[in-house]
Amino acid sequence: GLKLETLESVFNCMSGNHVYVIGGVLVGALEMWQEFYRLVWHCQKKVLRENIVDDDQGIFLMCYYYRPDMIKLNYLGKNKWFDLFRCKGKRTIRTFSHRMRILCLHK
Numbered sequence: 001g002l003k004l005e006t007l008e009s010v011f012n013c014m015s016g017n018h019v020y021v022i023g024g025v026l027v028g029a030l031e032m033w034q035e036f037y038r039l040v041w042h043c044q045k046k047v048l049r050e051n052i053v054d055d056d057q058g059i060f061l062m063c064y065y066y067r068p069d070m071i072k073l074n075y076l077g078k079n080k081w082f083d084l085f086r087c088k089g090k091r092t093i094r095t096f097s098h099r100m101r102i103l104c105l106h107k
Contacts, residue, residue, distance in 0.1 A: 002073060004065040011050070014058040020073065021060045036070065039063050 002020050004010050013020070028036060043062040047054055064071045 002061075002064070004061065007062075007065065010058075010062050010065045011052070013061050014047075014052065014054045019057060021057045021064075032070070036063070039067055039070070042066075 004013070012018075040059055040063060043059050043066065047059065047062065060071075064073065
């Protein structure tokens with residue numbers, strides 16, 4: 001599993017381009033998004049103060065370092081990202097995208 005014991009270990013993962021997080025797949029309770037937003041903002045500022053620019057995966061690793069209680073990492077397996085569409089029971093891409101559209105529009 002992922003062990004980030006120091007902030008330096010986070011920066012080492014960033015600079016070594018180690019992939020642990022699929023950035024485009026985030027699931028969370030509605031009430032947690034504001035808190036997550038503040039955490040991401042804090043981590044982005046911290047990275048920029050170190051004159052480092054990184055993608056969302058690196059920022060999410062830093063978020064995990066600061067708040068492992070907030071973030072649960074699920075190992076999908078190599079090249080199994082598409083299985084995410086099957087999580088939470090039988091669902092097709094169509095129903096998944098419909099649910100996401102509803103969530104995004106708050107309807």
